[in-house]
Amino acid sequence: MNDNPFAPPRDHSGSDTESTATSETATVRVHDEAPATNDTVELPPAISPQRPAAEPAAAETTAVLPTQSFAQPEDPATQAYLPPVEPPAETPSTAAAPQPGRLRRSTVAAVAAGALVLGLGGGLAGAWAYDSLAGDSSSTASSSTAGGTSTLPTSSSSTIARTDENTVAAIASAVMPSVVSIQNIQGGQEAAEGSGFIIREDGYILTNNHVVEGSDNDTVTVVMSDGSEHEGEVVGATADYDLAVVKIDEEGLTPLVLGDSDELVVGDDVIAVGSPLGLESTVTTGIVSALHRPVTAGDTSSTAFIDAIQTDAAINPGNSGGPLINSEGEVIGINSAIASLGSSSETAGSVGLGFAITSNQARRTAEEIIATGEATYxxxxxxxxxxxxxxxxxxxxxxxxxxxxxxxxxxxxxxxxxxxxxxxxxxxxxxxxxxxxxxxxxxxxxxxxxxxxxxxxxxxxxxxxxxxVSYGDSGEEDQGGLGGDGGQLFPDPSE
CATH class of the missing domain: 2.30.42.10 (PDZ domain)
Structure with missing residues (x-):
């Protein structure tokens, strides 16, 4: 019996070959300002601390059947009724006739052997049919990328094989090497720390806008899972979606796959990887608690409007920008905000209400930033x-x-x-x-x-x-959600 909640049905075809999962890691960070319009807050920045016996088998028993005695009795009167001391050599020994209504032992053995052959054949055929269907489904899913021209990895290049290795431990081990910590440097000092993850092998990393916002010269320090540090350039960012792309000068990296967030349903298992409160390579698990949660985060000057995934996986300050992973090892969300019972984002912590930007939105925005350095909505x-x-x-x-x-x-x-x-x-x-x-x-x-x-x-x-889009004679571009007037999202008629 497979007790793994993330594993697909086992392949009983007898194959000994399994793909080996590779690892990855993620970190997250957030704004240090509480949202003004609702009870959700961006995760406050995480201040980086100083680096300091099987049972024995039952014995097999052998039944000893009694043997027939050919000894002659002492009474000669009974001798005529006894068989000879030895049966005649020419008399063949015959098996007992089968009793009515019962099968011969040889018949039972033949039936059992036949059933085993049929069962084995059925199992092999079923496994072959499942693999064929799963392969067709995977091919179909991998071909349906946004716009059909995505430069980011698709599900066909997932670092997780669709095998019994799709456990929480295997998935976490595989994604950790692709999750990074991002240190926001301001005034020459580390101001805060968040997370990000590799989205292209040539050094592109996706994170939250509030993780990199305000950094000196649009540069940040990227700390890889092995502890190595690299200077990262902020390629572009958008406060409207709270997303940013960072580039480091490295090649041959292992990217995480952005899965299809439209396929999510409430109750799906998810894994969050990041560095909450500076605790690198932390893994938490939960489920998708709700979809299409309207979440606003940030302050009045840079408000992000997120059609969010809600999860009960523990997300804390320092998780921002890190990946939310599905049971196939694909990123289906970017952790960005949490609901807080307190009035200050500095004291915010997980209460089982975390929110992530959908992977489909992240893919569109990341592609646009990589291509143009900017993002529209x-x-x-x-x-x-x-x-x-x-x-x-x-x-x-x-x-x-x-x-x-x-x-x-x-x-x-x-x-x-x-x-x-x-x-x-x-x-x-x-x-x-x-x-x-x-x-x-x-x-x-x-x-x-x-x-x-x-x-x-x-x-x-x-x-x-x-x-x-512009409004009236002002010539200003749209700055709001559906339209804007230079920053005021919902103007009163008198304004």
Whole structure:
């Protein structure tokens, strides 16, 4: 019986060959400022400390059958009824006739042997069919990358083999060498420490924006799992998604695979790897507690809107930027924030409510940063009324609230419209609409369910990058979630 919760069905084909898992490690870090708008906080920075007898088998018993005695009795009167002392040589010995209703022993043996042959054949055929189906499924999954032109590793290059080695211990051992610690240097001193992980063999590392934010000359110190240190250059970062890419001058590294976070379901097993509170190579486990949690993190000047994965795997300050791993050894989230019972992020710790950026979002953003050094986010081109308290969210009834020539305007959205759902998902708060849109890619089409004067209609809107939208005569680009006015996310109509 396989007691491993992460292992797939065993292959009973008799193969002795198994892939050997390789290792990796992760670390995480967070902002030191508490979010102003909700009870989730970015993990505060982790201040780096000074480096200082089987039972014996039952004995086999042999039954000794009594032998027939040919001794002659002393009474001669009975002698005529006894067999001869020795049977005649010409008389063949015959086996006892089988009793009615019972099988011969030879028949039972033949039946048992036949059953074993059939069972073995069935097992081999079943194993072959499972391997064929699993191989087809793996091939299909590995071919469905974002945009079809990803430069990051796909699931076909996972460092974990789909075997009975998919245990927590095997997965942790395999991912640890690809997880790094990132030290944010400010004023020549280490200000804080977070985590990251290798995403390309030529030295690209993914982490959180707040892990590298404010570093001197956009450089950080990257500490590998073997203790070696490298200078890392911040290639680009975005506070809107709380993601950043760092590059070190190394080749031939082992990258972690960004899996398909759209395939997650609540209850899936996950593993978090990182350096909470400076404790390198820490592994915690849990499950996916919820999906599509609208999480805002950061301060008012750099607020990240995250369509987050919620997990009960322990995540603490120092875990930020580290990977959240699924049972196949693939990254399905980037640990970024936690819910806190306290009012200060400095005293925040795990209460079983951690949040991670989805791997699909991270892949799109990382690809864009590597290619251009910057990252955009998709918008529909409207501003929302923060004073509205009814059902859904309301498009502000102010001049320029619907950007002229923007996606919403072209689709027919009007000031005062109330948006009650996106792609069939009900909307009750502004943050829910913002993170749902930011989880998409530019050129994606979403369906907004709109209530206008008591009449409901669905409006299809094709998203565009925030750099393509401006409001009124200000000429400013979109700076908010659906639209912006130079930084105020949800302006009141009077503003």
């Amino acid at each position: 998709p918008v529909v081109g409207v501003m929302l009324d923060s004073s509205y308290t009814g059902e859904g969210v309301k498009v502000a009834e102010t001049d320029g609230a619907v950007a002229e020539g923007g996606p919403a305007a072209l689709a027919g959205v009007q000031p005062g419209d109330i948006i009650t759902a996106i792609d069939g998902r009900p909307i009750t708060r502004s943050e829910e609409l913002i993170v749902a849109i930011r989880a998409k890619a530019s050129d994606d089409t979403v369906v907004l369910t709109v209530d206008r004067g008591g009449s409901t209609q669905d409006i299809s809107v094709t998203l565009v990058p925030n750099t393509d």
